Amino acid sequence: MIAVISDVHFPSNAERQKIMETGLKKLTGIRALFICGDFTDNRNDTKPEEEMKLPEYIKKLPYPVFFIDGNHEDYDVLKRLPKISDSENELLFQKSGCSLTAEDTMKASDGIYYLKRGSVCKIDGFSMLLIGGSTTGPGYKKNHPDIWQKDEDLSKEDEKRVLKSLQENNYTFDLILTHTVPECMVKAWFPDKDLSVTNKILEHVWHSISYQHWLFGHFHDDEDYPERMHCLYNDVMLLEALKDGGIRAERRKL
Known part of the structure; x- marks a missing residue:
């Protein structure tokens, strides 16, 4: 079984960090934790020589933690992170059974x-x-010039990597984890939110693939939407693969 959360926003909001810490300690039988972006809240806040600022309660978890980027991470810090070594990738596989493409980790x-x-x-x-x-x-960039980062949106290189992964996996996945959602979903469910190229790319992905569950964050909402799409903020989603090929998905408060 794996667990999925989103928008930890460390170190912002001490009360939220306490909720996260207490809730994660209660989870049992977890093979890995996945975070759908905004793990940290350090936009343009880290000195060049500093490492990524991470919560100690996450570091102490007895299983591996994987995260994607949202719009609150410091992208300069993410670019400085070292690639996982082949030996560490193999050790990770032995401990958790997690198979990863090393150049993307x-x-x-x-x-x-x-x-x-x-x-x-x-x-x-x-x-x-x-x-x-x-x-x-454009609206976000105009209204928040002090915190907007040019790397928040998917680039052409990112799009090529996504399309390559789709092709190599026959456009079929059990789970899709993103930070935001396809353009048509933003328009329908979050009409007051700005749109960007990332939403357009995700819409192309959505029309192209077969999946069982799609999990996302960003909108600070806890709701199950149509098309088996699940927004996470204060909830954790516990997912277990079943023998018949299905997935048991349980939403739980942290």
Whole structure:
């Protein structure tokens, strides 16, 4: 069984960090934790020589943690993260059964890994496509020039990596993890939110693939939407692969 959360926003909001810490300690039988972006809240806040600022309660978890980027991470820090070594990738597989494409896996700390856009992960009976990036269109850039980062949206290179992963996996995954959602979903469910190229790319992905569950964050909502799409904020989603090929998905408060 794996667990999925989103928008930890460390170190912002001490009360939220306490809820996260207490809730995660209660989870049992977990093979790995996945975070759908905004793991940290350090936009343009880290000095060049500093490492990524991570919560100690996450570092102490007895299973590996994987995260994609949202719009609150410091992208300069993400770019400096080292690639996971082949030997560490093999050790990770032995411990958790998690098969990763090494060139798309960066090490933030022991047991904590950043999965670049278009990463594919196979773990505990699941095949997963992970796509970070956020809804950061013209309005957002104009209204928040102090915190907007040019790397928040998916680039052409990111799009090529995503398309390559789709092709190599026959456009079929059990789980899709993103930070934001396809353009048509933003328009229908979050009409006050800005749109960007990331939403357009995700819409292309959505029309192209077969999946069982799609999990996302960004909108600070806890809701199950049509098309088996699930927004996470204060909830954790527990997912277990079943013998018949289905997935048991349980939403639970942290």
